[in-house]
Amino acid sequence: xxxxxxxTVTYIxxxxxxxxxxxxxxxxxxxxxxxxxxxxxxxxxxxxxxSFATFKKLFTDTTMYNYPRWxxxxxxxxxxxxxxxxxxxxxxxxxxxxxEFKARKPLMKSTMILGMFPSFMGMTAxxxxxxxxxxxxxxxxxxxxxxxxxxxxxxxxxxxxDTIPKAIDEAAKIDGATNFQIFTKINLxxxxxxxxxxxxxxxxxxxxxxxxxxxxxxxxxxxxVAVGLMSLDETExxxxxxxxxxxxVPIVILxxxxxxxxxxxxxxxxxxx
Numbered sequence: 001x002x003x004x005x006x007x008t009v010t011y012i013x014x015x016x017x018x019x020x021x022x023x024x025x026x027x028x029x030x031x032x033x034x035x036x037x038x039x040x041x042x043x044x045x046x047x048x049x050x051s052f053a054t055f056k057k058l059f060t061d062t063t064m065y066n067y068p069r070w071x072x073x074x075x076x077x078x079x080x081x082x083x084x085x086x087x088x089x090x091x092x093x094x095x096x097x098x099x100e101f102k103a104r105k106p107l108m109k110s111t112m113i114l115g116m117f118p119s120f121m122g123m124t125a126x127x128x129x130x131x132x133x134x135x136x137x138x139x140x141x142x143x144x145x146x147x148x149x150x151x152x153x154x155x156x157x158x159x160x161x162d163t164i165p166k167a168i169d170e171a172a173k174i175d176g177a178t179n180f181q182i183f184t185k186i187n188l189x190x191x192x193x194x195x196x197x198x199x200x201x202x203x204x205x206x207x208x209x210x211x212x213x214x215x216x217x218x219x220x221x222x223x224x225v226a227v228g229l230m231s232l233d234e235t236e237x238x239x240x241x242x243x244x245x246x247x248x249v250p251i252v253i254l255x256x257x258x259x260x261x262x263x264x265x266x267x268x269x270x271x272x273x
Contacts, residue, residue, distance in 0.1 A: 027046070028241050028244060028245060029241075029245055030046050030047060030050070031046075031047060031237065031238060031241040032054055032055070032238060032241035032242035032244070032245045033047065033050040033051060033052065033054065033238075033242075034047035034049075034050065034051075034054065034237070034238040034241070035047065035048075035049040035050055035051040035053070047238075054238040054239055054241075054242045055242050055246070057239060058239055058242050058243055058246070065228065065231075065232060065236070065239065066220070066221065066228075067225070067228065067239075067243055069221055069223075070223050070224060070225045070227075070228035070229075071225055071246075071247070073139060073222060073223065073224050073225075074206075074207060074224040074225045074226075074247070076139055077139055077142045077143055077146070077206045077213075077224060078203050078204075078206045078207040079203070080139075080140075080143040080147075081142070081143050081146035081147050081150070081202055081203070081205070081206045082199050082202045082203040082206075084143065084147035084150075085146060085147040085149075085150030085151075085198075085202035086150070086195065086198045086199045086202050088147060088148075088150055088151045089150045089151045089153070089154050089157055089198050089202070090157060090188075090191070090194075090195060090198060091151075092151040092154040092157075093154040093155075093157030093158040093160070093161055093194075094157075094161055094183060094187065096108060096154065096158045097158045097161035097162050098161065098166070098169065098187075108155075111152055111154070111155075112155070114152065115152055115153065119149065120211055123211065123212075123215055126145060126212075126215070127215055127216070130145075130216055135216070136216055136218065137216070137217060137218055137219050137222055138216075139217075139222065141216055142206065142212060142213060142216060142217075142224075143206075145212060145216075146202075146205060146206045146209075146212075147202075150202050153201075156194070156197070157194050157197075157198055160191060160193070160194040161187065161191065161194075164187060164190055164191070168186060168187075169182050169186070169187075172186055196258050200254060200255070200258055203254070204251055206224075207247075207250075207251065208226060208247075208251075209224075209226060210226040210227060210230065213226060213227045214226075214227050214230075225243060225247045226247075228243075229243045229244060229247075
């Protein structure tokens with residue numbers, strides 16, 4: 001009896017927590033379907049009437065708010081950061097895991113300490129550097145910053161490579177394989193889960209970031225979706241909600257397609273630090 005009671009209470013708590021997290025998402029979806037478009041016309045929490053016209057307006061009415069352009073800008077930055085950031089992070093993690101050199105432990109300690117500080121602390125320095133290099137209002141500037149910061153979070157990836165026995169590397173060396181061949185032909189195929197995890201995290205950060213694009217992008221046609229949506233007038237709340245819902249779709253699709261590799265990468269990478 002006690003076991004059934006504990007199970008029931010557990011399920012009730014989980015359902016309550018799930019509702020707390022789900023309700024804002026439901027409200028945002030319903031708000032995106034508001035026929036009036038203004039939050040001031042809501043009947044309590046929810047709109048009085050609903051229409052899909054907002055989503056049509058989001059992609060067709062681009063005179064003042066060019067959402068399709070913002071979406072493509074965001075996609076370009078996110079994909080570029082994903083490819084370059086994943087490459088750099090995997091190289092960093094593999095080097096720290098597989099090679100012994102004098103500065104290895106000091107570098108690991110330094111990155112752990114630096115990782116404790118919030119990224120916005122360096123925004124002034126980043127802005128000055130981007131100004132000197134002429135990368136203000138350049139989407140490539142965003143890609144370079146995101147990619148350069150990605151290897152700082154290499155510890156999970158290093159933990160994954162630590163779980164791959166070094167005996168495999170030694171056997172390959174006896175057969176005449178070079179370090180590059182061992183990396184590309186042996187370790188990379190085994191590291192598929194952590195590569196997927198790294199690629200997904202490298203994609204989602206620039207996809208939803210607001211602070212850095214707001215700092216570096218001054219022209220409206222270069223805005224990312226996060227910056228563009230924040231520039232909407234308060235009477236365009238339904239458009240804001242519709243844009244927020246649509247921008248979440250690619251992340252949700254990627255998550256469901258890659259969730260198995262994502263979980264495997266996190267769990268295996270947490271075995272060793």
